[in-house]
Amino acid sequence: MLTYGDGLADIDTAQLWAFHQQHGKMGTVTGVRPISRYGELAIDGGRVRVFSKKPQADEGFISGGFFVFHRRFFDYLENEDNCVLEREPLDKLTRGGELMSYTERHK
Numbered sequence: 001m002l003t004y005g006d007g008l009a010d011i012d013t014a015q016l017w018a019f020h021q022q023h024g025k026m027g028t029v030t031g032v033r034p035i036s037r038y039g040e041l042a043i044d045g046g047r048v049r050v051f052s053k054k055p056q057a058d059e060g061f062i063s064g065g066f067f068v069f070h071r072r073f074f075d076y077l078e079n080e081d082n083c084v085l086e087r088e089p090l091d092k093l094t095r096g097g098e099l100m101s102y103t104e105r106h107k
Helices: 013-023 071-076 088-095
Strands: 027-032 040-044 047-052 062-069 099-102
Touching: 013 027, 013 062, 013 099, 027 088, 071 088, 088 099
Parallel strands: 027 099
Antiparallel strands: 027 062, 040 047
């Protein structure tokens, strides 16, 4: 299991671990719905129907920054300063169908 140095989230790590063990793939990333940085408008014919201040997104996920990997994942990392987790290593897992997402629907 890993996260970034500034990782902070309401993630049930026991459930995250159980989900990772259940699916049998090499990696799991937490998927969270972001809170908008802006107020959101629903407009109909120029009339504002809904004004919502910084709502949580209804669609799409972003990385919650908490991961679980099988130790074989180290084979995907290069021992070079330019090795960036979010680029080649995670891209390889994704292309190979080995990255799953744990989201709030799993709670």
